[in-house]
Amino acid sequence: MLKQIVNQAKNKKFTQLKYILAAIALTTPLYGACENSISDIIPIEQVVKDISYLASDELKGRANFSPERAQAAAYIAERFAEIGLAPMQTKQKQLTQKPHIALFLQHFNxxxxxxxxxxxxxxxxxxxxxxxxxxxxxxxxxxxxxxxxxxxxxxxxxxxxxxxxxxxxxxxxxxxxxxxxxxxxxxxxxxxxxxxxxxxxxxxxxxxxxxxxxxxxxxxxxxxxxxxxxQSLSNVVGILPGHDAQLANEVVLYSAHYDHLGTTADGRKIYNGADDNASGTTAILNLAQYFAQQGNNQRTLMFSAFSAEEIGGFGSRYFSQQLNPDNVVAMINIEMIGKVSKFGPGTVWMTGIERSNLAQLLNDALPENLANNGLAIQADPYPEQKLFYRSDNATLARLGVPAHSFSSTQLDKDPHYHQVSDDLSSINMSSMHQVIELLAIATQPLVDGSLTPSRIDKSKVRLQGKIY
Structure with missing residues (x-):
């Protein structure tokens, strides 16, 4: 069944793909003139393909408990397998062939x-x-x-x-x-x-x-x-084991939620969730591909696509119980990067910036040519929205992990948030691609083990409710 779903995804004809790529070709890549350009490793064509499928009408808004949510999970799992990731419960060196995509699914009730x-x-x-x-x-x-x-x-x-x-x-x-x-x-x-x-x-x-x-x-x-x-749901989790014997037990977690709202009550309109959060899921897929091709990660990298974020963050809660949070050096949770931020194209802001020194360390590590262009990790410009608690990072933060969400959306003026208009036509594909590149460059010191952020003070993180 899973293989059939994946084949359907591969054979899907995206009617907007050619138009989107043509529009992007008319823009100047933000990093195109930089010696740090990684566009050849994170090709825009793959970024567009991933988000176009995840936000397609075929997936009917990826509602939790729907067949289409499972279809999206199968697509993500197949991408993980093709990239060369290992399932969470299996060490990569033990694999003699590409793992079955079902092994990447982390089921929970x-x-x-x-x-x-x-x-x-x-x-x-x-x-x-x-x-x-x-x-x-x-x-x-x-x-x-x-x-x-x-x-x-x-x-x-x-x-x-x-x-x-x-x-x-x-x-x-x-x-x-x-x-x-x-x-x-x-x-x-x-x-x-x-x-x-x-x-x-x-x-x-x-x-x-x-x-x-x-x-x-x-x-x-x-x-x-x-x-x-x-009822049953599933996360999709893949790992890229670290190459350094002493650092391999330390984990850098890249995550995003892949579920969304489904359809309107009458089933006639679809909440495609292109920005929320097909964009973030696309980012972790392409970051996984980038670091796998680099092949020099000293720490273990883990990539997790969570379900159930839209109904209470239960995917990340279950996930947090399956590993030792003390081993997680940082969590880069990517949430809604498909729009240009108030700080300009290709820029992102981070929730809870005051809770650890992660943003400072990432900014200090950025190449001078990027920093001079204002491409720093910015503070959350919407503190009144309490966004630190509104995504999957909060669960790991409660356990002391430097867990933050990275976003570009302008929540104070976004007319598409949780609306049926959040589809591919609302996405700035060029800016989104640039954000993915920026995160790859900024987090490289986490990956190679040269940067270790401070832990979050668990006593200062609001507890989860026991009843609702």
Missing amino acids: VHKIQPQHISVSLNHSAIGHENITMATTLAELSWQTEQAQSHVIGKDDDMRKVLQQLNQQGGQHVVLVNSAHRKTFQLYKNYFDAGLTKLAITQPGAIVLVLSDESQLSHYQVKAQAKISQ
Whole structure:
């Protein structure tokens, strides 16, 4: 089945390919005049081919749990095999032939939790369903007064902060929310009523929210049920073992998520996710090809395409449990590089720049001819968006890894983010290609072992919630 999927991908006719390449031919490559040019190793034709397939209508938006998500995974696995990477569980020197692409798939299960019924009585009065919601990892709730902790969020309280604290605490909670927070309550209700996804249910708990101006809770009764089921997903992971005996146990991780949003509810329009994140997935494929052809990596390089980022980052969470994070020197997580950044074509910014010295070291290592052109790793220009926590780097950062996301998107003015218009026509292919080249040059000292960034202080990274 996997081989059939890959053959379909190889035989796919990309109607826009010729047009895109013709347009790129009219531009001047950013590094074309530099002695550090690597365009012959990272050919633009392969970059265009990869993103064109991953963002094609054939993959229908690469939704989690869809056949098309598996189809995308098979394409990535075949590329890893062709490049010469080894599956994560197999050392390259043990391979006598090209590994089967199924070996690159890292399977894991997630739990889908769907609320079925909930009723709440406060002080002997029934509450309307429109004023109740819950986040739960329990299949059944049957609470009487004092069987759960009770809380009141007053009109002047920070609702999000209170719920964040309860989520990190875990356990069982009934929360009265003052009607002054009605809009925020509705956002939580929409989110919770749609159901939750969890990688594992290790600490059962629940938070029941009730929109009410009651300030005293002398009596309550909660009855609820939820359906819990398991579904399978997979990451795609390949490695390029290090050549230095002492450095080979140190890992440089290049990653991107390959899942997206699928289609609209009626199935008529596709969220192709060209920028988010076919662009990042294309980057790790071509960086893998570049470093494999270089053949001089002293550290072990690992390339991971994560699934389930769009539904909570469960692919990276599972991945982080399959290796010793202390061995990961740095994580270069590539997220949305298909648009020109506010700093100019071919430039990128990095989330959490203050949390390690990675950006400083990468910039110090850049060749003078690039640095003079302003091609430095920039700080995240959108700190209010809290992007450090919104991609797969956060999971590894919580474990102390210098894990950061690299992006070029202008989030404050991008009309295509999570829209059906995020397709190939919105991508600046030349700038994206230049970003991939810049990352290859900037991270070379990580690869050859001459640069080791400081670790992230785990105590200063916000913990993951235990309930939602």
